[in-house]
Amino acid sequence: MSTTLKRVHGFLAEFDSVADLYHxxxxxxxxGYQRWxxxxxxxxxxxxxxxxxxxxxxxxxxxxxxxxxxxIAFTLQTLTQTNFWSSIGLxxxxxxxxxxxTVVQAKPTDxxxxxxxxxxxxxxxxxxSAFTTLFxxxxxxxxxxxxxxxxxxxxxxxxxxxxxxxxxxxxDPKFSQEGTKSFLxxxxxxxxxxxxxxx
Amino acid sequence: xxxxxxxxxxxxxxxxxxxxxxxxxVLNNRSYSWITNRxxxxxxxxxxxxxxxxxxxxxxxxxxxxxxxxxxxxxxVGVWGQKQPVxxxxxxxxxxxxxxxxxxxxxxxxxxxxxxxxxxxxVNRAAEAMTIFAVMCAGLFPAFHVGRVWMxxxxxxxxxxxxxxQNFKSPLLWDVFAVSTYFSVSAxxxxxxxxxxxxxxxxxxxxxxxxxxxxxxxLGWRGSNRHWSHYxxxxxxxxxxxxxxxLSVHSVVSFDFATSIVPGWHTxxxxxxxxxxxxxxxxxMVLTLMIPVSKIYGLSDLITPKHIDNMAKIILLTxxxxxxxxxxxxFMAYYSANKFEFQTFQLRSLYxxxxxxxxxxxxxxxxxxxxxxxxxxRHNVWVVLAVCMCVNMGxxxxxxxxxxxxxxxxxxxxxxxxxxxxxxxxxxxLGTFGFFMMLFLLxxxxxxxxxxxxxxxxxxxxxxxxxxxxxxxxxxxxxxxYSDRHVPKALA
Numbered sequence: 001m002s003t004t005l006k007r008v009h010g011f012l013a014e015f016d017s018v019a020d021l022y023h024x025x026x027x028x029x030x031x032g033y034q035r036w037x038x039x040x041x042x043x044x045x046x047x048x049x050x051x052x053x054x055x056x057x058x059x060x061x062x063x064x065x066x067x068x069x070x071x072i073a074f075t076l077q078t079l080t081q082t083n084f085w086s087s088i089g090l091x092x093x094x095x096x097x098x099x100x101x102t103v104v105q106a107k108p109t110d111x112x113x114x115x116x117x118x119x120x121x122x123x124x125x126x127x128x129s130a131f132t133t134l135f136x137x138x139x140x141x142x143x144x145x146x147x148x149x150x151x152x153x154x155x156x157x158x159x160x161x162x163x164x165x166x167x168x169x170x171x172d173p174k175f176s177q178e179g180t181k182s183f184l185x186x187x188x189x190x191x192x193x194x195x196x197x198x199x
Numbered sequence: 200x201x202x203x204x205x206x207x208x209x210x211x212x213x214x215x216x217x218x219x220x221x222x223x224x225v226l227n228n229r230s231y232s233w234i235t236n237r238x239x240x241x242x243x244x245x246x247x248x249x250x251x252x253x254x255x256x257x258x259x260x261x262x263x264x265x266x267x268x269x270x271x272x273x274x275x276v277g278v279w280g281q282k283q284p285v286x287x288x289x290x291x292x293x294x295x296x297x298x299x300x301x302x303x304x305x306x307x308x309x310x311x312x313x314x315x316x317x318x319x320x321x322v323n324r325a326a327e328a329m330t331i332f333a334v335m336c337a338g339l340f341p342a343f344h345v346g347r348v349w350m351x352x353x354x355x356x357x358x359x360x361x362x363x364x365q366n367f368k369s370p371l372l373w374d375v376f377a378v379s380t381y382f383s384v385s386a387x388x389x390x391x392x393x394x395x396x397x398x399x400x401x402x403x404x405x406x407x408x409x410x411x412x413x414x415x416x417x418l419g420w421r422g423s424n425r426h427w428s429h430y431x432x433x434x435x436x437x438x439x440x441x442x443x444x445x446l447s448v449h450s451v452v453s454f455d456f457a458t459s460i461v462p463g464w465h466t467x468x469x470x471x472x473x474x475x476x477x478x479x480x481x482x483x484m485v486l487t488l489m490i491p492v493s494k495i496y497g498l499s500d501l502i503t504p505k506h507i508d509n510m511a512k513i514i515l516l517t518x519x520x521x522x523x524x525x526x527x528x529x530f531m532a533y534y535s536a537n538k539f540e541f542q543t544f545q546l547r548s549l550y551x552x553x554x555x556x557x558x559x560x561x562x563x564x565x566x567x568x569x570x571x572x573x574x575x576x577r578h579n580v581w582v583v584l585a586v587c588m589c590v591n592m593g594x595x596x597x598x599x600x601x602x603x604x605x606x607x608x609x610x611x612x613x614x615x616x617x618x619x620x621x622x623x624x625x626x627x628x629l630g631t632f633g634f635f636m637m638l639f640l641l642x643x644x645x646x647x648x649x650x651x652x653x654x655x656x657x658x659x660x661x662x663x664x665x666x667x668x669x670x671x672x673x674x675x676x677x678x679x680x681y682s683d684r685h686v687p688k689a690l691a
Contacts, residue, residue: 017660018660018661018662018663019664021663022663022664025424037423037424038423039423039424040422040424040427041231041235041395041422041655042395042427042653042655042661043427043428043652043656044427044656044661044663045656045661045662045663046663047427047428047663048428051424053424053425053428055428055432056428056429056431056432056433058429058432058433058436059432059436062436076356076367077367080356080365080367081364081367097358098358098362099364102364102366104366104368104369105366105368105369113368116368119370119373119451119454120367120372120373122443123373123376123380123444123447124380126380126384126440126441126443129440130383130384130387130388130437130440130441131383131387133387133433133436133437133440134433136433137429137430137432140429141425141426141429141430143420144415144418146414146419147419148419148421150421156421157402157403159402159421160235160395160398160399160402161231161235161402162230162231162232162235
């Protein structure tokens with residue numbers, strides 16, 4: 001549904017090169033803006049520093065995912081192959097899961113058969129870590145998202161080819177219709193455009 | 200864009216030789232939009248005639264493969280040539296062969312990423328695609344090898360009515376976990392790498408079905424640096440996870456053999472030997488595919504002689520490791536004074552029924568790559584392709600030698616039997632090549648064959664400090680004080 005009412009998303013400004021974008025990002029950071037971003041066709045080395053973006057929290061999530069994988073693999077294998085759980089007084093788990101020790105290859109049914117379980121523990125650690133990486137990343141990025149006000153801009157699709165853009169959003173406390181525009185022009189921004197969003 | 204053209208490297212440096220000069224990764228100072236147009240053009244333009252010439256037989260071969268498996272299901276696993284004592288033969292050979300092919304993809308995308316080998320960016324996408332397709336081909340064989348393929352879900356640890364669980368102490372079950380994890384993680388890695396490039400394709404499409412599909416799969420990517428920051432971390436994490444994974448997968452495959460007590464299989468050298476062999480065979484397949492792709496689609500500015508040279512060196516290195524392993528397992532068979540072990544090797548290589556396979560293996564894998572000691576061989580694509588074809592064949596023979604010729608001559612001479620592959624074995628294997636080629640051609644048709652964003656990222660002008668140090672960016676002279684070698688830069 002489209003109406004004539006629009007909401008201002010922010011100002012979009014284009015820069016000529018990676019170096020210009022990098023210096024522009026430093027200026028925007030130093031001017032004290034909070035809700036702003038830089039759009040580029042590839043990851044620019046050092047841009048996090050120029051923007052003042054903190055390190056991603058993703059590794060902590062992935063660590064938890066990995067530990068989950070190891071634990072699941074350990075539990076799965078010990079519960080279905082050994083007496084380990086009853087030996088530590090948690091035999092009811094085995095009753096609950098209706099499993100019993102599997103005696104094959106003359107391997108012991110106590111915890112000391114653990115080395116034979118390492119490969120599967122390793123693989124599930126990797127598997128769970130990898131999927132945590134994927135879904136954790138999507139959660140942190142707020143994607144997938146099929147539309148965004150920026151896609152309404154005619155010049156914005158250039159970001160995936162050779163365009164370098166800075167966007168300062170209207171929800172930034174320092175945003176002002178005139179001040180932000182002139183600021184972007186002052187730091188070298190070209191084609192400064194007011195991006196609007198359908199309500 | 201004017202900032203994207205720079206002067207060639209060498210002009211500023213005349214006089215004393217620059218020992219640390221690096222070859223550019225993208226030739227002819229191509230601009231960002233040239234890279235975008237060239238790679239997206241492959242997907243957007245009509246395919247060359249050769250694409251159809253390859254696609255049609257690939258589809259036919261895939262159909263034949265489906266027929267062979269249908270014939271196997273309807274008749275029984277006896278249509279393959281396995282008989283006691285050769286219970287593992289072409290099918291397991293093909294499985295190990297295809298799994299090995301896949302390893303180069305993960306090596307390029309993960310290990311070379313961690314070691315900051317920037318040249319990987321031109322080949323990693325295609326190599327990862329190749330990995331996934333090769334693992335798909337590989338997975339078919341053990342699935343049908345179990346005999347009753349409709350029971351193959353018994354491999355998965357799912358509670359079932361029999362209350363019988365898998366034997367987690369068995370290397371065969373480790374293999375199920377290793378290969379399925381490998382496939383899943385490779386697919387995640389590949390997809391994540393594709394997202395920014397799918398956004399590029401999306402932004403170039405006219406509205407329609409294509410744009411919608413590229414739009415959905417690019418997840419609404421908008422190149423935001425706040426996203427790139429997380430994305431780069433995720434990419435690094437996946438690389439760090441895939442590196443031990445790729446080493447573990449072929450190690451676990453080798454455990455299928457090494458943990459048994461069959462003479463010729465029961466050796467501790469197997470895991471490193473298999474991993475080196477897998478990387479060796481995989482790189483040969485990458486070159487076999489990428490040299491024609493680069494010539495047909497005009498990508499020679501992106502896949503340069505330097506890339507081919509580097510991969511040829513890796514083939515030489517891993518091929519030599521494999522050669523060392525062949526010699527060492529022979530020596531250990533002799534030195535262990537275990538007569539069964541030593542006789543296995545004598546039968547394999549000196550006077551058994553299948554010594555021809557051993558000589559094919561040794562010649563193709565150990566001698567053929569030795570050409571790569573010479574620079575002109577690494578720089579002549581015909582020599583490279585010829586060596587790679589030798590390696591492709593040699594690696595299949597390696598697995599055949601290890602698997603079939605060992606089982607042909609087990610411990611009891613009374614049970615010795617020469618193994619003969621049936622037509623179903625041979626045609627099924629041929630069919631998987633068609634399946635592999637079909638998937639790869641579809642990949643060329645619908646997805647960017649080179650990682651557009653990553654290649655742009657290694658251009659000199661992509662360094663934000665590129666202009667701070669004159670036209671060539673940071674050079675070795677800026678960092679090191681070699682007074683005798685310092686050449687003053689010419690003013691632009």
